[in-house]
Amino acid sequence: MKKAQSSMLILLLWGLLFSHGADQPNIVLILADDMGYSDLGCYGGEIKTPNLDRLAKNGIRYTQAYNTSKCWTTRISLLTGLYHHRSDRDFTNTALIGEILKPAGYRTWWSGKHHAGFNPYDRGFDHFSGFLGGAINFWNPGDQARKGEKEPGWRAVYTWAFDDQLIKPYTPSKDFFATDAITDWSFGWLNEKEKASDPFFLLLSYNAPHWPLHAHPEDIAKYDGIYEQGYEFIRKARYGRQLKMGLFDREVAPLSNPEHEEWKYLSDQEKEEEALRMEIHAAMVDRMDQNIGRLLQKLEELRKLENTLIIFLVDNGASHERPRKKAWDPEAEWGSVGSFEAIGQSWANAINSPFKKWKVQGMEGGICTPMIVHWPKGITLPVNAISREPCHLIDFVPTFMELAGDEAKYPSELPGLDGISIVPTFSGKKLIRTNPLFFQYGSWQAIRENQWKLVQRKQEPWQLYDLDQDRTETRDLAGEFSERVKNMKKSWDGWASEVGFK
Numbered sequence: 001m002k003k004a005q006s007s008m009l010i011l012l013l014w015g016l017l018f019s020h021g022a023d024q025p026n027i028v029l030i031l032a033d034d035m036g037y038s039d040l041g042c043y044g045g046e047i048k049t050p051n052l053d054r055l056a057k058n059g060i061r062y063t064q065a066y067n068t069s070k071c072w073t074t075r076i077s078l079l080t081g082l083y084h085h086r087s088d089r090d091f092t093n094t095a096l097i098g099e100i101l102k103p104a105g106y107r108t109w110w111s112g113k114h115h116a117g118f119n120p121y122d123r124g125f126d127h128f129s130g131f132l133g134g135a136i137n138f139w140n141p142g143d144q145a146r147k148g149e150k151e152p153g154w155r156a157v158y159t160w161a162f163d164d165q166l167i168k169p170y171t172p173s174k175d176f177f178a179t180d181a182i183t184d185w186s187f188g189w190l191n192e193k194e195k196a197s198d199p200f201f202l203l204l205s206y207n208a209p210h211w212p213l214h215a216h217p218e219d220i221a222k223y224d225g226i227y228e229q230g231y232e233f234i235r236k237a238r239y240g241r242q243l244k245m246g247l248f249d250r251e252v253a254p255l256s257n258p259e260h261e262e263w264k265y266l267s268d269q270e271k272e273e274e275a276l277r278m279e280i281h282a283a284m285v286d287r288m289d290q291n292i293g294r295l296l297q298k299l300e301e302l303r304k305l306e307n308t309l310i311i312f313l314v315d316n317g318a319s320h321e322r323p324r325k326k327a328w329d330p331e332a333e334w335g336s337v338g339s340f341e342a343i344g345q346s347w348a349n350a351i352n353s354p355f356k357k358w359k360v361q362g363m364e365g366g367i368c369t370p371m372i373v374h375w376p377k378g379i380t381l382p383v384n385a386i387s388r389e390p391c392h393l394i395d396f397v398p399t400f401m402e403l404a405g406d407e408a409k410y411p412s413e414l415p416g417l418d419g420i421s422i423v424p425t426f427s428g429k430k431l432i433r434t435n436p437l438f439f440q441y442g443s444w445q446a447i448r449e450n451q452w453k454l455v456q457r458k459q460e461p462w463q464l465y466d467l468d469q470d471r472t473e474t475r476d477l478a479g480e481f482s483e484r485v486k487n488m489k490k491s492w493d494g495w496a497s498e499v500g501f502k
Contacts, residue, residue, distance in 0.1 A: 024104065024199040025378060025403055026308040028295070029396070031078070031203070032288060033071065033113065033210040034359060035370075036318035036351025039285050043370045044242035044353065046226060046234070047282045051293035052312060052372060057384050059310075059374030060425065063247055064390040064467075066448075067316055069359060069366040069441045071134055072115035074315040074393060075205075081397030081410075081417040083438060085499035089116050091123070095411050097397055098124030101201050104407040109189045112182040112205035119161045129185040131170070133158030136207055138178040138214035138284075139337035142171030149174065150329055150338030154212040177216065179208045179284070183291040190298055201400070204295070208284040211319065211342035215283035215335045222286065227278040228271070230263030234278075235350040246386060248354060253471035256356045256365075260346035277343045280335045281351075309375040309403065311396075317366040320345035320358040354472050362444030362455045363473055373426070378403075380427045387425045390448060392437050394419030436488075438495045447492040454478075454488040462489060 038044040042056035067074045068084060076084040080094040087094050098108035102124055110120050112130045120128040131141065137152040141160070145151040160170035172181070186202055227234060239255045242248050266274065292312075299305040322344045332338030343351075348358040348365075355365035371391075373379070398421045401408040410417065420433055436449040446455040451468035464478040464485050478485050496502075 024106070024405060025375060026199050026304055027101075027106075027201045027400055027403070028299075028308055028310045029078075029201070029203045030292065030310065030312040031074075031112075031205045032285075032312070032314045033205075033207050034316065034319040035209055035285060035314045036348070036353075037314075037355060037365065037368060037370055038238040038242065038353040039209075039282075039318075039351055040289075040370060042245075042372070043247065044238040044240075044245065045285075045351070046237065047285045047289075048222065049285065049289040051289050051296060054296075055292075055310060055312065055374040056372045058376070059372055059379060060381060060385045060387050061247070062371040062373070062387045062389070062391065062425075064388055065313060065369050065371035066367050066390065066392045066437060066439070067314065067369045068393065068439065069316045069361060069444070071113075071315050073441055075115055077393035078396055079203075081394050081419050082415060083394060083418050083499055085440065085496075085501045086415050086418075090118055091116060093414060095414055096120070096123045096125075097201065097400060098126075100124070100397065100401060100408050100410055101404055102126075103409045104404040105198050106404065107189075107192075107195055107198055107200040109186060109200065110203040110205065111185045112178075112203075113207045114161075114205065119164070119166065121161060121163050127163055127185075127189050129162050130182070130205065131158045131160045135210050135212070136178060137212060137337060138207070139176065140171065141178070142169040144169070144171060146171065146174055150332055150336070153329060153332055153336075153338045153340040177214075177287075179206055179287050179291055182206055183294055186295065187298060190302060199404075206288050206291075208288045209281050211321065211323065212339065213277060213280040213284070213335060213341045213343070214337070214339070215280045216287060217335065219283035219286050220279050220335055223279040223282045225275075226282070227275040230266075230271070230274075231260040231346045231350040232258055232263065235260075235353045238351075238353040242354065248471065252469050253354055254474055255354045256472045256474060259349040259356065274347070276334055277341055278347055278351075280341070281343050281347070283335070305376070307375075307377045309373070309378060311374075312370075312372040314369040316359045317355075317361065317368070318348040318351045318358050319343065320348040356473055360442050360444070362439055362441075362446045362457065364471075366444070367439055367446070375426065378426055385428070387428075389422070389425050389431050390433075390437065391422045391425070391431065392419060395422050399423055436491055436495075438492065440496065440501055445492065445496075447488050447495070449488055449491070452484065452488065454485060454492065464488075 041049045042053040073084040109127045137154040140152045143157045157169045159168040329338040352365040357363035357365035402421045439446040443458045453465045456462045463476045465473045
């Protein structure tokens with residue numbers, strides 16, 4: 001009897017020692033670049049995104065998730081749990097999520113864009129494959145034409161890193177397309193046999209659909225004729241679908257006033273070119289979704305999808321930019337390696353439906369991201385759930401730490417985390433946040449306190465919105481609630497002083 005009890009005790013202790021990893025979810029964080037709020041089918045778009053739509057249907061869509069309105073600042077907050085003002089372009093004075101999760105037994109991988117100068121392989125990631133910069137030629141990120149091909153139409157030549165190997169310039173083989181390659185690299189790590197039973201953290205940081213507009217011809221062809229009726233037609237059609245699927249209520253989220261050119265005043269050639277810009281943009285989003293479908297299939301093959309937390313979001317609002325063309329062949333077919341085009345402000349306004357503004361702006365169109373969370377084992381809500389809880393990039397690291405367990409270590413000598421865990425939203429609970437959310441980039445600053453948002457551009461008067469009653473910022477209430485404006489501004493000034501922003 002004693003022998004049997006001893007054996008049971010040994011088995012129990014063995015289980016306690018080796019079962020921790022089995023309970024920790026794998027984490028896949030997917031970050032799109034400059035995508036519109038309403039581009040995805042599940043957010044009202046006409047673009048074919050069946051794989052992300054599938055994740056949304058079986059997970060949660062968030063309507064009030066926030067980024068920082070800019071690429072590199074978003075990556076700081078997303079990966080460190082801090083407002084970006086506490087750090088710099090080199091992520092100093094921070095711990096990256098790879099460094100935090102490794103003590104908890106996670107394998108840590110990052111594929112794609114890293115808008116900074118250091119190599120993530122040196123900061124807690126077992127593998128990194130990607131580029132240390134902001135935007136690339138999707139077909140050829142090098143500085144020279146490949147044999148039989150036009151010269152790259154966009155030549156922002158950055159350092160590329162493949163673990164500890166640094167390459168500049170990086171000129172890949174002719175079958176290269178960045179969105180496909182970023183996914184392919186992750187498959188190599190998922191196939192690794194060493195520590196295959198350990199949980200993993202994977203960041204897929206796509207550069208799509210950031211300019212330049214580059215896409216496969218067969219993907220572009222899917223959208224032929226779709227955008228010929230112009231900006232406002234697309235914006236209103238998307239808004240109608242958003243209302244129908246319950247993302248917004250017309251009474252509290254009226255469609256914001258248009259901030260685009262009038263289609264009828266464009267020449268026939270201009271209309272044709274503008275429609276083609278959106279066809280290529282749509283094709284880039286479509287191809288990203290195809291690659292996410294490949295990833296889902298891979299996780300299913302590995303029998304890991306059930307206990308994998310997948311989060312999809314965007315780094316900022318749609319880009320209004322039309323950058324100055326550098327190396328560019330005007331005869332190159334749009335979407336090909338020699339071309340360099342962007343969607344511009346009018347389309348950015350349209351695809352951010354129903355919000356105002358776009359990238360680098362403090363209005364909702366600049367800082368609000370579509371966000372999907374999918375985790376079959378961990379989400380207890382009914383299918384097709386919608387969460388209206390405000391959350392921010394600073395909340396991701398606290399969320400991942402909670403799921404990883406006590407062994408996830410955050411250095412005590414660093415600034416305390418600014419965010420909170422969003423795990424309660426996985427079961428439909430409200431978030432208890434003791435501090436407001438703060439925003440600042442470029443000439444815009446904002447604070448959100450419960451449903452109230454105070455926002456300012458440069459030295460213009462502060463604007464106040466009640467987002468519970470006016471989600472699309474159509475009625476400035478600053479004149480009616482001057483005391484609230486005063487108190488919220490005081491809170492913003494205190495935060496700005498604390499994080500060192502001047």
